[in-house]
Amino acid sequence: MxxxxxxxxxxxxxxxxxxxxxxxxRVDPEDFHVNEIISEKAKNSISDQQGYAVYKLKKKKIDTNHALSSIFRKKGIRLKSLGLKDASAITEQFVCSGNKGKAIENFSTEKYSLEKIGYVKKPLSKKDMIANHFKIKxxxxxxxxxxxxxxxxxLNFYGYQRFGSKRPVTHLIGKAILQRDFKKAVELILSFTSSYDSKENTEIREKLSDKANYEQYFDQVPNQMDVERIVLKEMIEHDDPISAIRAIPLALRRFYIQAYQSFIFNQSLSLSFLDGENLFEAQSSDVCFDFHGIIGKYVQGLDQRLALPFVGYSYYKKTRFDYQITKILKQEEITPKDFFIKEMQEVSSEGGFRQAAIHCFxxxxxxxxxxxxxxxxxxxxxxxxxxxxxxxxxxxxx
Known part of the structure; x- marks a missing residue:
């Protein structure tokens, strides 16, 4: 089941x-360990010579963004991570300074520690992080x-976190934006409920399902519902769904569109598997990633991994999965063209490809x-x- x-x-x-x-x-945070693995090239580029400082950030009960914000508040230094790690685990990751200069001293709080490991000539980027190692009880x-x-x-599905975990709504908001139904996107942000949400959150969301209540209940919306507060404030002041959505930070608006693309991808993978497509071996005319993550056509004898389209406005039809993807898009009443959003061009997405199977070693x-x-x-x-x-x-x- x-x-x-x-x-x-x-x-x-x-x-x-x-x-x-x-x-x-995750019965205890100690049950879930995650360590980042960076490429040999990146590892070898870390030295004692002055440059951009590289640190190892170890943390628990706090996510990466909140840890980096705390470091900035305490030490006045902005650090960039190569990947995001959530709060419900013990994690070790690399973070790098965006400016050359002297490194700060090692320090720790009850939720995280920062330890200098050296310097690099150019800042480490997301591409330098090639994998994560997990140890899970x-x-x-x-x-x-x-x-x-x-x-x-x-199969390389997108996981629960991508969709809001206990409240799987991010992809629905993305779809409403793609359908230019900004009013519906606002309603979903404010009042979509889930059986897993807390009683208090559900009660406030039920009140917010009626626009007449926006002003009356604004002060009762808890601070952790920060996006909801941004949208509500804008709706109370201007009653304009487009400007309310636009008030949300750009990275999060783009994330809504990506979450919907992830939903389409998960469906495409599920349906192709049910239709008996081989998703673990590439075949002639397939699109594949090579060992370095470069995309190209299947070449016999090369070590390549099968890729599936990640639908956007530049959707590539010529794969053996077009039958399933077209069927899903039809059901969803969405076309690839919809991913170019004239009313909000900054969240448009051309799409791309994603590996079909998980690479586990x-x-x-x-x-x-x-x-x-x-x-x-x-x-x-x-x-x-x-x-x-x-x-x-x-x-x-x-």
Missing amino acids: IPNLDSQIGITVYSTTFSGIGGKI ISECSNELSSFTEFHKI DYSSHENTVEFSLSRGMFATILLREIMKPEDPVIAGF
């Missing part, structure tokens, strides 16, 4: 035959973990702990979903 939450985000299949061990993850599970061997047969398990590495942009929760087959991903800690 596929959980309802999975279906909501476009995942309607399991690609492994394993029956699942159940259980829970699964509590309250059956003792069948050692029988799981299908880690090479896992260094896999091992011991009792109820599993360790593995995944290439950048792949979700550990998607691999864990195949191992655990949870009845309810939220209760299972996803």
Whole structure:
């Protein structure tokens, strides 16, 4: 049985035959460790010679953005990360200064520590981070973990975090923007409820489903609902859905569109799998990524990984997945052209390609702990979903 939450985000299949061990993850932050892996070239470029300072940021119970904001407040230094790590794990990652100069002293707070590891001639970028290594304890599970061997047969779905986890709404907001229904996008941001949300949040959202209540309940909207407060303020002052959406930070508006593209991608992968397409081996005329992440046509004998279109306004039709993708777009009443948004050009997206299968390496398990590495942009929760087959991903800690 596929959980309802999975279906909501476009995942309607399991690609492994394993029956699942159940259980829970993240019972304690110590149960979930993530370490970034950077390329050999990047590692070798770190030296004692002056330049841009590189640090190792270790943290728990705080996400990357909040940790970097705290460092800026305390030390006045802006650092860039190579990837984002969430709060419900113990994580180690590389961060780099954007300016040349003397490094700050190592320091720590109860949630994070910062340790200087050297300097580089040019700042490290996202491309230098090639993978993440995970070590995860699964509590309250059956003792069948050692029988799981299908880690090479896992589809590269976008995970729950991409869609808002407990409140899977980001892709729906993205779709409303693509359909130029800005009024609906505002309504979804303010009043979309989920059975997993807290009672207080649900109550306030139910009140906000009526526009007449906006002003009356503005002060009751908690500070952590920061996006909702931005949108509400704009609606109260100007009653203009486009300007209310525009008031949201650009990165988050783009994220809504990407979340909808991710939903289409998850559906495309699910439907292609159900239709019997081979998603684990590339065939002639397929589009593939090579070992360096460069995209190109399939060449026999080369080490290449199959890619599926990530739909945008430059959607490439000539793949064996066009049948499934066209069918999904028709159902969704969306066309590739819709991803060019005249009314809000800054969030338009041309699309691209994404690998069809997860690239998992260094896999091992011991009792109820599993360790593995995944290439950048792949979700550990998607691999864990195949191992655990949870009845309810939220209760299972996803």
